[in-house]
Amino acid sequence: MPGYISEGATWEVSGSEAPLQPMARPGEVERDRATEVLERTVAERTAQLQETVAELEAFSYSVSHDMRSSLRAMQNYAQGLLEDYGSKLDSNGTAALSKIQRACHRLDLQFAICSLQPDREVSNRVETDSVGTAGRRTP
Numbered sequence: 737m738p739g740y741i742s743e744g745a746t747w748e749v750s751g752s753e754a755p756l757q758p759m760a761r762p763g764e765v766e767r768d769r770a771t772e773v774l775e776r777t778v779a780e781r782t783a784q785l786q787e788t789v790a791e792l793e794a795f796s797y798s799v800s801h802d803m804r805s806s807l808r809a810m811q812n813y814a815q816g817l818l819e820d821y822g823s824k825l826d827s828n829g830t831a832a833l834s835k836i837q838r839a840c841h842r843l844d845l846q847f848a849i850c851s852l853q854p855d856r857e858v859s860n861r862v863e864t865d866s867v868g869t870a871g872r873r874t875p
Contacts (some may be wrong), residue, residue: 754807769845797851800847800850800851803847804844804847804848806807807840807843807844808839808844810836811837811840811841811844813832814833814836814837814840818830818833818837819856
């Protein structure tokens with residue numbers, strides 16, 4: 737026969753010599769089961785999230801490496817054009833190739849900064865100008 741003691745605690749009397757044992761309150765067992773299910777679900781999703789983050793980091797590294805290689809190739813190609821054909825270009829052509837070199841260098845530095853600080857956003861972004869080449873920094 738259950739008996740009630742102060743503060744709403746419920747106790748079960750199992751025998752004449754047995755000590756009082758706390759009884760589970762209504763809904764407590766279901767709440768405990770729901771808590772266990774929730775904790776298991778959180779652990780599974782955390783593991784999935786960690787796996788996804790690792791995959792994204794590997795992908796990001798690969799893309800960054802490929803982009804930096806392409807930037808260096810463009811920068812070297814522009815440098816070669818300036819060296820080989822600089823005397824044949826007008827001031828607009830020379831300025832355009834110099835602009836390409838500077839933009840490639842700036843982007844390469846930003847990739848380097850991002851690889852050193854993957855959790856921070858790079859504050860200086862390069863936007864394209866009206867000609868379509870990388871040009872100026874924006875705050």
